[in-house]
Amino acid sequence: xxxxxxxxxxxxxxxxxxxxxxxxxxxxxxxxxxxxxxxxxxxxxxxxxxxxxxxxxxxxxxxxxxxxxxxxxxxxxxxxxxxxxxxxxxxxxxxxxxxxxxxxxxxxxxxxxxxxxxxxxxxxxxxxxxxxxxxxxxxxxxxxxxxxxxxxxxxxxxxxxxxxxxxxxxxxxxxxxxxxxxxxxxxxxxxxxxxxxxxxxxxxx
Ligand SMILES: [Zn+2]
Numbered sequence: 285x286x287x288x289x290x291x292x293x294x295x296x297x298x299x300x301x302x303x304x305x306x307x308x309x310x311x312x313x314x315x316x317x318x319x320x321x322x323x324x325x326x327x328x329x330x331x332x333x334x335x336x337x338x339x340x341x342x343x344x345x346x347x348x349x350x351x352x353x354x355x356x357x358x359x360x361x362x363x364x365x366x367x368x369x370x371x372x373x374x375x376x377x378x379x380x381x382x383x384x385x386x387x388x389x390x391x392x393x394x395x396x397x398x399x400x401x402x403x404x405x406x407x408x409x410x411x412x413x414x415x416x417x418x419x420x421x422x423x424x425x426x427x428x429x430x431x432x433x434x435x436x437x438x439x440x441x442x443x444x445x446x447x448x449x450x451x452x453x454x455x456x457x458x459x460x461x462x463x464x465x466x467x468x469x470x471x472x473x474x475x476x477x478x479x480x481x482x483x484x485x486x487x488x489x
Contacts, residue, residue, distance in 0.1 A: 296328075299336060317354065329366075341400070349387035349406060356392050359400035359418065364390055366406045393428070395445060415443045429459075429470055442470050 285303045286292055292310040299318030308326040310316065316328065317336035325343040328334065332346045335354035340346070344358045347366035352358070366387045373379055388406025392398070396410045399418035410416065414426045417433035426432050431441040431449065442450040444461035453460045453467060460467040 290322075305342075323360070335394075347387075347406075350390045350392070352392045353394040353396075355395045357397040358392075359398055359402065361401045362398050362404070363402075364404045364406065366390070368406060396426075397447065413443065413445050415447060427471070429468060439474060441473065442468070444468075 287304060287306050289306045290304045290308040292298065292304060293312040293314070295312035296310045296314040296316070298304070298310070298316050299320065301318050302316055302320040302322065304310065304322040306324045308322050308324065310328045311330040313331040314328045316322065316334045317338065319336055320334060320338045320340070322328070322340050323342040323344070326340050327345045329346060329348040331348050333351045335352055335356065337354055338352055338356045338358070340358045341360035343360055344362040346352070346364050349366045350364050367385065368388050371380060390404060390406050390408055392410045393412040395413040398404065398410070398416045399420065401418055402416045402420045402422060404410070404422045408422060408425050410422070410426045411428035411430055413428060414430045416422055416426065416437065419435070420433055420437040421435035422432060423436045427439070429442040429450065430439050431443045432439050442459050444450055444464060444466055446461060446464045448461055448463040450459040450461055450468065452458070456472055457469050458467065459470050
């Protein structure tokens with residue numbers, strides 16, 4: 285289903301069962317997999333690749349250089365930037381064109397979710413089943429299952445495939461989900477490492 289007010293390039297590929305709502309734009313060379321839901325006013329730039337069963341909420345902007353794997357959720361008004369060195373003009377004043385520009389390559393991995401209004405700087409990878417909090421400004425890679433929040437975004441925990449927050453288990457790298465019982469081997473949080481080091485330093489002094 286493509287709403288009559290959506291603008292889908294004849295050079296874009298759209299999978300079976302995908303719905304594209306009011307005023308969305310899908311540019312030439314973009315590939316959108318099967319059974320996706322593309323909300324009102326979404327922009328999918330030239331060459332952007334979107335997997336299957338992806339939900340993209342209203343007004344999200346997906347600029348060139350972006351690949352989104354299967355099962356990803358992208359909240360309303362999320363922006364994926366794609367210029368590491370944004371300038372309208374060169375130092376001598378000449379207008380920069382597409383030929384001057386190298387798009388940043390960004391990857392959102394299987395099952396990840398991006399909260400409303402988040403901004404993702406280009407050149408990053410958002411890991412499998414990661415969760416980016418609403419309004420976050422993501423400036424570093426996010427590990428698999430990572431929960432990041434804030435501006436700039438910090439890793440504050442881990443989430444399960446079911447999106448509930450994981451709790452530390454008995455082993456140092458063991459995490460489990462109180463909601464569904466899944467368990468995972470994941471690196472200790474950076475903050476936890478710092479706290480342990482600080483305690484050791486205090487004891488040594
Ligand atoms: Zn769970």
